[in-house]
Amino acid sequence: MGSSRCQWGEVKWTGDMEKLWYTYIGSKKKSDPLVISESEDSENDILGSTWEDESPKPTRGKKKIDFLEPKKVNKVRPMQGKMMGFGIPSLLLGRFNPVPSHMQGCPFFYFENVAGVPNNEWDTIKRHFNGVDPEFTDSKFFSATRRPRGYVHNLPVEDRSQLLCTPPMTIFEALPDTQKYWPSWDTREKLNCINTRKAPDSLCSLIRKIFRMYEGVDIPYYRQQEIVQVCKKWNLVWVGPGQAAPLEPFEIELLLGFERDHTRGCSSMTERYEALGNSFQVNTVAYHLSPLKSLYPEGITVLSLFSGIGGAEVALDKLGIHLKLVIAVEINEKLRGVLASWWKKSGQVGELKLRSDVRELTNDALSHLIDEVGRIDLVIGGSPCNNLSGNNRISRVGLCGIDSSLFFDFTRILTFVRQAMRDRGFL
DNA sequence: AAAAGCATGAGATGAAGA
């Protein structure tokens, strides 16, 4: 059942292919119309007549699929919403509680993590920041990719500004070469969230085969929907006729607001995808950090935790804020190298201090460090999200997870630094 | 040894409908 004998040209649709296809779509349902469609004769499938006669029965618990042509075009979703609406925050001023007085002032702090966390962990995060509300922002308002994130900070929100160099805001603007291959029925304007893994080539060749199967005839609407579904799920773009492919690292770099080949220093493609998937979207962060420019005309001293490929540093630099001194803490040696090479390449004249592990920044170590540097103006970073991300099906256990628990080092370090600044009269 | 392929859903959100 389901294994079809129908054949178009050289390509035969086998049971194995079908199984793989549905694995990639992510559907558990084996009673989807694909099976029905190819059980009997394939002629009707191609012509689509079967599907127009078939009245879609919205059975409970099953996924409803439109068999007919779409009646209306995609609606534009309103940009505002409730607490989790991910609007541009300046439009929502007054919605957030003010930062408690004892959390205001020097040093500023800026913490980032994924928006969709289990167990109401944002409440826990808020509690560990002494009641500072997270601000939820989606990078789709600053770039061509989605990236819904929560940011806890005590930065001023008045007089924010975006980078003068506005990034491409749509897929076609970001990837103009792909436009001529984009099927009309793939109506995406924004890419989904960049993650840490590349889509497998087997999926892309499967899509190629499907296009070859329907060579000369229209691809049925339900099949178009399936293809769009996998493209969304795996963030594929069209790089040839009927040919979808994952984003190249340099494309992700540009989408996230970095220079091309920013992560060239990584030791492998796998590592490069992983580092980029874990990174900030530079323009979004720059928007939040923009008020710092007028506050620190002489330059800024930054403690950057979980630095990764240096999204925070790049954002500050793009804002034109002079980096007097950056203490960057990053456990991956290659990524420290990426940051160091950017530091040199971008002509920084300030000092870059590299540390490897936030856990090694004990109170004693911090004390020494602060004696050495004097004053810290900004503590910034995003702690590991693997135990929080919805993509994790194995160990999505929350903040207590083996990696995500490093969050508590962020607040521990922040508390110590704030106290030290207070002791030195910098508050 | 290193890199890539492959199999693995729940849970939250928000729009639309009842």
Add this chain to the structure above:
DNA sequence: TCTTCATCTCATGCTTTT
């Protein structure tokens, strides 16, 4: 106001290939 339904998610661990 309540229900339904589509949509999306900074991934992990094992196996296979290079």
